[in-house]
Amino acid sequence: MSRAVSVSLQKGGVGKTTIAINLADALAARGNDVLLVDLDQQGNATEGVGLKDAYESSESNIGDVLTDDDPIDVHEVIRDRESFDVLPSHVDLDDIEDRVRNSTFGVLWVRRRIVDPLLDDDYDYIVIDSPPSLGPLSDAALIGTGNVVVPLLMSEPSVSGFERMFEQQIGPIRREVDLDILAIVPNDLTGNNEEKRIIRDLEDSPFEQFIPPFARSELFDDTDSKGPGIRHRIAFSRAWRDGKTLREYDPSNDMLDRLDQLAEIVERGGTDDA
Ligand SMILES: Nc1ncnc2c1ncn2[C@@H]1O[C@H](COP(=O)(O)OP(=O)(O)OP(=O)(O)O)[C@@H](O)[C@H]1O
Numbered sequence: 001m002s003r004a005v006s007v008s009l010q011k012g013g014v015g016k017t018t019i020a021i022n023l024a025d026a027l028a029a030r031g032n033d034v035l036l037v038d039l040d041q042q043g044n045a046t047e048g049v050g051l052k053d054a055y056e057s058s059e060s061n062i063g064d065v066l067t068d069d070d071p072i073d074v075h076e077v078i079r080d081r082e083s084f085d086v087l088p089s090h091v092d093l094d095d096i097e098d099r100v101r102n103s104t105f106g107v108l109w110v111r112r113r114i115v116d117p118l119l120d121d122d123y124d125y126i127v128i129d130s131p132p133s134l135g136p137l138s139d140a141a142l143i144g145t146g147n148v149v150v151p152l153l154m155s156e157p158s159v160s161g162f163e164r165m166f167e168q169q170i171g172p173i174r175r176e177v178d179l180d181i182l183a184i185v186p187n188d189l190t191g192n193n194e195e196k197r198i199i200r201d202l203e204d205s206p207f208e209q210f211i212p213p214f215a216r217s218e219l220f221d222d223t224d225s226k227g228p229g230i231r232h233r234i235a236f237s238r239a240w241r242d243g244k245t246l247r248e249y250d251p252s253n254d255m256l257d258r259l260d261q262l263a264e265i266v267e268r269g270g271t272d273d274a
């Protein structure tokens, strides 16, 4: 079993990078060979796993893979790391995105240059951290992986961002190629009434099937439970600052179990039969 997945939403600060890093780590903890790909020019995933030097490096980088001009083999720019490998972002990724936009087949480069050569042969799972904008890199990630995990804050702007993404990006891509939503992941929850209302609204919507069991509204009323979703835990940002995954930073954190459940959903290819 192998799968590539992008963690995407055309909205800033919802937890794409946090989920991508820790999903990659959870898949690795389950015994898989995993590659984390940072396709965001901000390089937050790269920095968050302690590879800031690669982001600023003048050596070969992801830009030499995503080019018409004599591309290099993707293996040359992969960094080994404890638990999973990383294809780092680069400070020049904005220019690289222009190239992807201006080349006829640029939007297929992620599939043809990264996913196809590596999935199965080198890795069981490839997890891509996407930029927060609609654009050629984010399209290329969705088309290249054929699967998406959507982190969502339980706030109105975040949900309407997802609805827009569904109409403007996921829908049009789906008319041409396969693209499955594996899960919608409510993130950074603290337990306020707005969160309750939005989770219940999602459960009454056509997106209900994408809400994982650990994010269901019934957990609000379960007194033994910490509440639904990925909870607000300061350890996520502290781990990031230390260049570590949550599991490396705080091996007893109570969100590791939920990240493991998310990894299992990705392995299974969706929330069905959960
Ligand atoms: N569950 C959580 N608990 C506490 N802090 C969190 C949680 N999830 C994310 N954060 C923090 O929120 C901020 C935004 O998260 P993150 O960078 O993962 O979002 P993003 O969607 O990747 O942002 P961008 O759109 O800029 O790429 C970070 O500082 C991160 O540490």
Ligand SMILES: [Mg+2]
Binding pocket: 016, 017, 018, 040, 044, 045, 129, 130
């Ligand atoms: Mg990010």
